[in-house]
Amino acid sequence: MTNRDQMLPRALTGGIVACAFLALTGLEIVRALRGKRESKLTHVARNMTVAAIGGVVVSLAEQPAMVALARFIGARGLGFTQILHLPEPIRIAAALLLLDYTLYLWHVMTHKVPLLWRFHLPHHIDLDCDASTALRFHFGELLLSVPFRALQVVVFGATVRDYSIWQTLTIVSILFHHSNVDLSPRWDRLLSFAVVTPRMHGIHHDACLEHANSNWSSGLSIWDRLHGTLRLDVPQQEVNIGVPAFPAQKDVTLGHTLRLPFEHPRDDWNSAGAAGLRESSVSR
Numbered sequence: 001m002t003n004r005d006q007m008l009p010r011a012l013t014g015g016i017v018a019c020a021f022l023a024l025t026g027l028e029i030v031r032a033l034r035g036k037r038e039s040k041l042t043h044v045a046r047n048m049t050v051a052a053i054g055g056v057v058v059s060l061a062e063q064p065a066m067v068a069l070a071r072f073i074g075a076r077g078l079g080f081t082q083i084l085h086l087p088e089p090i091r092i093a094a095a096l097l098l099l100d101y102t103l104y105l106w107h108v109m110t111h112k113v114p115l116l117w118r119f120h121l122p123h124h125i126d127l128d129c130d131a132s133t134a135l136r137f138h139f140g141e142l143l144l145s146v147p148f149r150a151l152q153v154v155v156f157g158a159t160v161r162d163y164s165i166w167q168t169l170t171i172v173s174i175l176f177h178h179s180n181v182d183l184s185p186r187w188d189r190l191l192s193f194a195v196v197t198p199r200m201h202g203i204h205h206d207a208c209l210e211h212a213n214s215n216w217s218s219g220l221s222i223w224d225r226l227h228g229t230l231r232l233d234v235p236q237q238e239v240n241i242g243v244p245a246f247p248a249q250k251d252v253t254l255g256h257t258l259r260l261p262f263e264h265p266r267d268d269w270n271s272a273g274a275a276g277l278r279e280s281s282v283s284r
Helices: 010-029 040-076 089-114 114-124 131-135 139-156 160-178 183-192 198-204 223-225 253-260 271-280
Strands: none
Touching: 010 114, 010 131, 010 160, 010 253, 040 131, 040 160, 040 253, 089 114, 089 139, 089 160, 089 223, 114 139, 114 253, 160 198, 183 198, 198 253
């Protein structure tokens, strides 16, 4: 078995993700970008529970399927980056870029396709956006993403190593841009020319539908620039994290978060709820 057919060592990827999460969570405590609505401990504990359930789904469904598929594709030289016979470093870079771009497209779909939105909604109803929110994805959304992920691997010819590198980079990236870390506006804007930043993604989590329909990139910010969906003009003091129809702490409990996609749909973006979100802030 070649290096292309092997995942990065779990100790390495797990260590990178854990260090990123702990470092960002620590910075959020000493240098917060936005005020909080909930106890940090309660908020993180709930989100990590949702993440743990999602992690079981990924380990049992997504990862085994993607690894087997990527080995099959790699062994036969199938997919866009394989058939071009590029030098390996260039091929890997091309695969990572294409995976990142199509993750942008998937994110748009989770907002625009009603079924996908029902399962993406639990991520957005979080009343505070921080590093733990980056891991708060409903297990149903993760299951629904498996066919799309398989399509990415097949079309682009992603190897097991490509998939593993991309998965690790993506998790670190979403931890960073969901974090509630107050970078200086100057540094945030400079970084936003290359990658998604906390201020940039905070706008996406605003309770205003117009703002939520922007800043869909996950890794590189160029995809929003190319598609005209980039917004950097909303001051953070005007950002109200959440979804208007779910303004209270009772709306974001663990039980409700897990049940939400299976409940009767409601008008998620009604303006009355947005007022409730503004009033619920306890430490602006």
